[in-house]
Amino acid sequence: MRIVQFVFVTIxxxxxxVCGQNKQLLYDFIEVPQALxxxxxxxxxxxxxxxxxLFSGISFQVGSSGISxxxxxxxxxxDINDKIxxxxxxxxxxxxxxxxxxxxxxxxxxxxxxxRPNNFYSFGVYNEGDGIGYWPRDLVILGFEGNADYxxxxxNLSHIKARGEIVNVFHFGINRxxxxxxxxxxxxxxxxxxxxxxxxxxxxxFVTTEGERNVFAHTLxxxxxxxxxxxNGIKAILDDDTVAKRKALLDLMKKRFLFGGNLGxxxxxxxxxxxxxxxxxxxxxxxxxxxxxxxDINSYSLKGEATIEGVEIILPDGIGDPxxxxxxxxxxxxxxxxxxxxxxKSYLTFRPTKLNGSIRYNYGEQIKTKEVCECSYxxxxxxxxxxxxxxxxxxYVINRPRGPQMALTAFYQRRFGNVLAVKTTYTVDKYSYTNxxxxxxxxxxxxxxxxxxxxxxxxxxxxxxxxxxxxxxINIISWGKK
Amino acid sequence: MSCMMxxxxxxxxxxxxxxxxxxxxxxxLNFNQIDDLNIVPEVEASLLYVESSERLINxxxxxxxxxxxxxxxxxxxxxxxxxxxxxxxxxxxENTTSKNLDILVEFLDDADAVLDTEQFVLQPxxxxxxxxxxxxxxxxxxxxxxxxxxxxxxSAINLGDNTSESSVENPKVIVKSSGKFKLKVK
Numbered sequence: 001m002r003i004v005q006f007v008f009v010t011i012x013x014x015x016x017x018v019c020g021q022n023k024q025l026l027y028d029f030i031e032v033p034q035a036l037x038x039x040x041x042x043x044x045x046x047x048x049x050x051x052x053x054l055f056s057g058i059s060f061q062v063g064s065s066g067i068s069x070x071x072x073x074x075x076x077x078x079d080i081n082d083k084i085x086x087x088x089x090x091x092x093x094x095x096x097x098x099x100x101x102x103x104x105x106x107x108x109x110x111x112x113x114x115x116r117p118n119n120f121y122s123f124g125v126y127n128e129g130d131g132i133g134y135w136p137r138d139l140v141i142l143g144f145e146g147n148a149d150y151x152x153x154x155x156n157l158s159h160i161k162a163r164g165e166i167v168n169v170f171h172f173g174i175n176r177x178x179x180x181x182x183x184x185x186x187x188x189x190x191x192x193x194x195x196x197x198x199x200x201x202x203x204x205x206f207v208t209t210e211g212e213r214n215v216f217a218h219t220l221x222x223x224x225x226x227x228x229x230x231x232n233g234i235k236a237i238l239d240d241d242t243v244a245k246r247k248a249l250l251d252l253m254k255k256r257f258l259f260g261g262n263l264g265x266x267x268x269x270x271x272x273x274x275x276x277x278x279x280x281x282x283x284x285x286x287x288x289x290x291x292x293x294x295x296d297i298n299s300y301s302l303k304g305e306a307t308i309e310g311v312e313i314i315l316p317d318g319i320g321d322p323x324x325x326x327x328x329x330x331x332x333x334x335x336x337x338x339x340x341x342x343x344x345k346s347y348l349t350f351r352p353t354k355l356n357g358s359i360r361y362n363y364g365e366q367i368k369t370k371e372v373c374e375c376s377y378x379x380x381x382x383x384x385x386x387x388x389x390x391x392x393x394x395x396y397v398i399n400r401p402r403g404p405q406m407a408l409t410a411f412y413q414r415r416f417g418n419v420l421a422v423k424t425t426y427t428v429d430k431y432s433y434t435n436x437x438x439x440x441x442x443x444x445x446x447x448x449x450x451x452x453x454x455x456x457x458x459x460x461x462x463x464x465x466x467x468x469x470x471x472x473x474i475n476i477i478s479w480g481k482k
Numbered sequence: 483m484s485c486m487m488x489x490x491x492x493x494x495x496x497x498x499x500x501x502x503x504x505x506x507x508x509x510x511l512n513f514n515q516i517d518d519l520n521i522v523p524e525v526e527a528s529l530l531y532v533e534s535s536e537r538l539i540n541x542x543x544x545x546x547x548x549x550x551x552x553x554x555x556x557x558x559x560x561x562x563x564x565x566x567x568x569x570x571x572x573x574x575x576e577n578t579t580s581k582n583l584d585i586l587v588e589f590l591d592d593a594d595a596v597l598d599t600e601q602f603v604l605q606p607x608x609x610x611x612x613x614x615x616x617x618x619x620x621x622x623x624x625x626x627x628x629x630x631x632x633x634x635x636x637s638a639i640n641l642g643d644n645t646s647e648s649s650v651e652n653p654k655v656i657v658k659s660s661g662k663f664k665l666k667v668k
Contacts, residue, residue, distance in 0.1 A: 075512040080519050146523030148662055214528035215574060215660035310528030310660070315548060316538055325553030463509045 022396045023059065024409040024425050025439035025452035026471055028272075028282050028358055030386075031421045032441050032450045033110060033475050036122050038356060039284040040173045040185030041270030044110075044120040045371035045384075049448075049477040051108030057126065059103045061454075061469035063431045066096030066135065070463030089144050092135040094159045095402060099132040105473065106168075120175040122187070127257070130352065131164030134402060147208045157204040157222060161401045165349070166194040166230075167291070168257040173268065183272045191264035191351070193291050194256045195230030198349055200401040204305075214309035221305040222338055227347050229262050229293035264291030266351055278387065280360045287351040294346040304338035350399075358394040362387035370418055370479035388415050394425075405430060419443050427454070431467035439471070448475040521668040522567070529571065529659040530554070532636055536579040536653040540644050547583075547638040551590070554634045558592075562665065563629045568619025569663030575612040576658075577604040578650040581642035585657060588635040589627055598627040603641075604655065607648050619664075628663070 028042060029035045033049040034057045036042050051057060071087050072080065103126055110122035138155040147155075173187030204222040211217040237248045255261075266289020272282045311326040365388040394409040407429035415421045420442055427435040432455060439452030451472040458465030530552065539547050557563065577583055582605060589598040602612060619625045636657065647653070 070509055070511065073511045073513050073515060075510040075515075080515040084519065142523070143667075144521055144523055146525040146665070148524035148526040151526075208526065211528055211658075213533075214531040214658050215572065216526065216528045218527060308528075310530055311552065311554065312531045313533070313550075313552065315532065315534040315550075325555065327553060327555040461509055463511050 022407045022429065023471060024394055024396060024407065024411070024427055025423055025437045025454065027356055027394055028360065029421070029423055029439065029441065031443065032448065033477065034473055036110065036173065036175065038286065039270040039272070039282055040175055040187040040268045041183055041272050041282070041284060042175065042185065043183050043272050044175055045369050045479065046110065047478050047480055048111040049109065049475050051105055051124065052474045053107055054104065055474050056108045057103065057105035057471070057473040059471040062100040063467040064098045065430045065466065066092040068464045068466050070461065074463060089140055092137060094135055094137050096135040097132055101128070101130045103128045118177040122173045122175065123171065125168065125170050127168050129166045132400065133162035134159070136160050142206070151208055151210070154205040154207045157206070157224060158202050160202045160224065161200050163198040163200055163401055165196045168192045168194065181274045185270045187268040189266040189268065189289060191266060191289065191291050192256060192259045193230065193262040193264065193293065194253065195234065196262070196291070196293060196349060197228045197231065199226040201225060211309040213312060217307050217309045219307040220338060222302045224302040225299065227299040228297070230256065230296050232298045233296045262291055262293040262295050265289055278362045280362065281358065283357045286354040288353050289351045291349050291351070292346065293349065297344045297346060299343050299345060299347070300340065301343065302338060302340050306334050306337045308334065353399045355397040356394065358392055360390050360392035362390045364389035367415055367417060386415060389413070435467065446476050446478055448477045519668060522664050522666050524662065524664045526662040527660060529661050530634060530657070532657045534638065534655050536648055539579060539581060539640055542640065542644065545640045547640050549635070549637040551633050551635045553632070555632060557628050557631045565665035565667055566625060566628060566663050567666045568625060569628065569661060570615050570617045570622070571659060571661050572613065572615045573600065573602070574658040575602045575604060576656045577609050578607045578648055579653045579655055580606045580646040580648040581640050582606055583655055584639040584641055586637045589631040590633040590635055591630045592632045594633070597631060598623060606642060607650050607653065
């Protein structure tokens with residue numbers, strides 16, 4: 001029960017923190033089994049592994065592309081109103097975002113096929129929360145400053161763009177060494193969505209112009225839609241004073257975690273190819289899938305267009321009805337042409353698909369791994385031995401509501417025998433040009449522990465960081481037959 | 483998880499956390515600044531447009547062209563009434579009829595009590611467009627007038643005759659109005 005509570009609290013916290021995480025440190029870190037989750041076609045040497053439930057893979061990332069906490073709340077003597085006006089309202093653009101993601105492996109394991117030793121099978125369940133909200137600049141300007149000094153300016157409603165989801169993922173993957181050069185992998189996924197909100201295809205504008213009859217004309221052209229699933233059930237419990245809220249929420253979550261939510265399917269694909277003994281290229285595509293939302297739907301839309309110039313009365317038409325409420329009539333007319341509607345229609349969401357690619361050059365001392373194989377570093381066989389050093393580059397692309405978002409990484413990896421492997425990365429993306437990460441994997445007997453932290457330079461001044469990310473976990477790994 | 487494993491993992495977590503914390507720092511932050519944040523948008527909108535033709539004025543018996551109340555709940559909308567702190571109403575009055583006209587705009591509360599009035603005495607055409615801005619709030623009339631207004635009453639008195647016709651095409655008297663208000667949202 002405590003575990004369930006822990007998971008639930010973690011998920012709720014993640015909800016409040018509000019996209020797929022770039023795991024550049026974990027990617028192709030073959031000493032860590034969880035690297036299979038970012039490339040199912042990674043080279044595997046283990047006979048089997050078992051992740052410690054709930055602790056085998058914990059990852060968290062939060063990022064803001066345009067602003068940091070310190071930009072607003074630094075005790076610098078400046079008026080907060082000036083800071084918010086300069087750095088937030090007029091400093092951020094509609095491409096700036098706040099995003100966050102977390103992932104907790106609930107169960108994780110893998111084993112090599114007895115009859116097909118070239119096959120490595122992995123499976124597990126993880127819970128993932130993912131959210132992104134783009135800066136709705138025009139609406140913020142309208143809200144903070146009003147329309148008074150913006151005659152003729154179109155406030156763009158397409159700036160409203162956000163999505164988020166909490167989903168439980170059940171997966172099973174096959175990794176197969178086709179030959180000494182090529183390893184491929186695929187993972188099937190079943191998604192059980194706990195909750196989802198998405199408002200990404202909005203269009204329209206609001207503008208105040210010089211009126212034809214009256215002083216000003218106000219035009220609203222709207223095509224807005226906000227879709228949600230899974231939120232109503234949670235809200236109903238929170239609003240119901242007659243039920244034990246915590247138990248009711250836990251029951252609801254347990255049900256949704258175990259295929260009781262909105263369901264979907266997806267696939268991960270990957271490969272590793274040795275161009276020669278020292279140069280390796282890899283690639284993967286993750287979360288190529290969708291979720292069909294047909295349960296607990298509550299969606300809203302605002303569609304239509306209208307131009308008004310206040311209450312217009314052309315006499316004598318206005319005379320004779322003393323009870324006529326001209327203002328209410330105007331409001332009713334607007335609501336008729338721009339109806340705000342609520343619906344329960346099913347909808348489809350696509351997972352934020354990610355693409356990884358890398359090229360690696362291995363060099364230096366050759367270290368014999370624990371892999372059980374008939375292999376020798378003197379042959380062209382690349383199995384059974386690893387080089388102590390690797391350098392290379394990685395590319396990461398994720399599909400976002402405003403189009404693909406990219407990150408480029410350069411890395412260096414060093415192995416110290418079969419006990420310790422460390423990797424350092426330098427990543428350039430929209431959050432930071434100075435993202436240096438460091439991660440390590442420690443193998444103590446069969447116990448494997450790993451930890452990876454991004455954006456280390458930001459720790460010089462946490463208040464000014466726009467990006468923070470970590471991954472850690474613990475596994476039991478065996479290279480033996482049993 | 484076995485006790486041993488948990489210990490190892492806890493040490494592992496502690497070491498990472500300690501390493502990061504010992505090597506990190508943050509400039510001084512003051513989240514209480516949020517209390518000083520002012521969100522005061524200024525909104526501008528057309529309010530009322532009333533148009534009356536010379537033909538209607540000439541067809542009216544007596545000199546009272548019309549006296550009409552207009553239910554106008556915009557000022558009384560909860561959000562607006564609670565947040566408005568100051569503002570102004572701009573009137574643009576245009577007379578292209580051949581009459582001298584006296585137009586009175588009254589602001590009434592829900593008991594029909596008069597809260598404020600604005601009078602316009604208009605010369606017959608040719609006449610310039612009359613524009614007048616009335617401020618409400620600290621530097622003008624009491625903002626409660628705006629908050630409590632639920633009805634606008636407009637009266638038009640013909641100070642001329644009922645037979646003359648303007649030389650202007652399609653003569654009429656027009657009252658345009660717009661409001662510009664500051665709302666203290668926070």
